[in-house]
Amino acid sequence: MARALWFFPVPDEADLPERLRGLFAKARETVGLVPNVFRAYAYRPERLSAWFAHYKMLHEPTENLDRADREMIAVVVSAYNRCTYCIVSHGHALRKALGGRREDQVLADYIATNWRHAGLDPRRYAICDYAEKLTARPHEMTDDDLQRLADVGLSPHEVWDVAEIAAMYNFTNRMALATGQLPNEEYHYLDR
Template sequence: MRHFQVPDREDLPDDVRERIDEETDRAGFTPNVFRAMAYRPSHFRAFFEYHDALVEDTELERAEIEMIIVAVSGDNHCLYCVVAHGALLRIHAEAPRLAEQVATNHRTADINEAHEAMLDFAVKLTEHPAAVDESDLERLEEYGFSRRAVWDIGSVAAFFNLSNRLAQLADIRPNEEFYDLGRDADE
């Protein structure tokens, strides 16, 4: 994080430090977004609580969530989120080339029509939120998404528009580890 000082670990509240330690143990490294968001502990708590709700209480598959994040982040030119969530997309979709395809142009990516419609919606919500209307929701329903799933798609897109802007504000850089994750078919 180049524009704001990353707090020292020992200066963090216990619960924030514990959450960072849990993620470090799980991932094998500390994703930079955790250290950056700790700049404001109350914001850290709210950010990660909502993130967790989006990925745990959803009708979407984890690979679908990551597709949305990568498409929105690519549209927003957010390097951190494209790289970090691109790694997660490669892992959850078991597709080592998919992240770059989705980040660059989801309409030419190796995805099915339902996922293309899902990403069309997420990008429209990103670029032209006032233009989203009932017909957009109905189109997703035609592809088998329930209204709850449509809500989930919109929520993920909206949250990562926020996340992208925070990452850009703070100039959070991707961890080197993210670049190689999910590239090997055995991972």
Template sequence: MGKEKVHALEIGLPVPNIEDLSEETRKYWKICLEKLGMVPNVIKAYSFDDTHLRGFTTLYNTLMLGPSGLSKLEREMIAVVVSSINHCYYCLVAHGAAVRDLSGRPELGESLVFNYRYADLDERERTMVIFSEKLTRAPYDMVEADRQSLRDAGFSDRDIWDIANVAGFFNMSNRVASAVHLMPNPEYHTAARGKPED
């Protein structure tokens, strides 16, 4: 793993070999390798400390993979829209790939990365990303009408809680990733883009 570029800080670098990790972190890396075929660089970055890694992954897995009225795709869409507003390179590359994969529509991932207003979204999705944009740009301006717009689009109050938490998580993650110049794994760039037509 030697000179692999993960982030710009000296902490946690060079990236350790899996054999050098604690048993708990080694198990998590093995799960990533089995499910994803790689260890995401964000996991490598947090692996310098078991407590930090556990805190990050517990929250991420709860919000992005846990039970919710939001689909996995909807949660990834929020991640991309928030990351687009914040210009977070790592999250746009990684979660743009997830949107492409989950939707089967490479153009959806690209439109959300660049400007969600160009995306082919239904009313529910559009209302969700508009709410996420406002929460990212002007959280102090959130009012009951914003929450009601989500209810009118079919979201429950529990769903609204989940939308707010996913958007909040990525606002935090974007800032950390940008602060430390976190680099996406090369595999994300080519994932789920489809085959070029003959």
């Protein structure tokens, strides 16, 4: 089974700043657990605050880029990077954002495994294609890649969001992999 949590010592929750204790409490209330990424980042509490504020901004739904689309980007990037933590945790979030029905669970699993086999509509296909290209071949990005997102109905702000979400998850995946973060076991069972 999975190895014990990580190289860096995890601070006692009581020793964290009040705002982070509040974040942990809110996570317990809404998700039913404190995500291990919070515990890992608590090693550097000031950075957890900055990272989480950025995360929250990027996951605010807009007219043409909903919560499921944003989680889908996280899953596609994480799958390409083979980041177990983010595939599992954002796979759960994607299942939930898609609606939680059986077919939504199947779709989320297809997206996490190989999004090209998921039967996505042209808008979601373009979003996944962009996210994967930015992850795999960032040096090949051109204005045409951005234009393809606009062509499927995303506003300039939403095109920016797709790029920023993909870039943020590349960073987050690398930190999770670099610091040995593992997903909470509960994520494997939630909403299934």
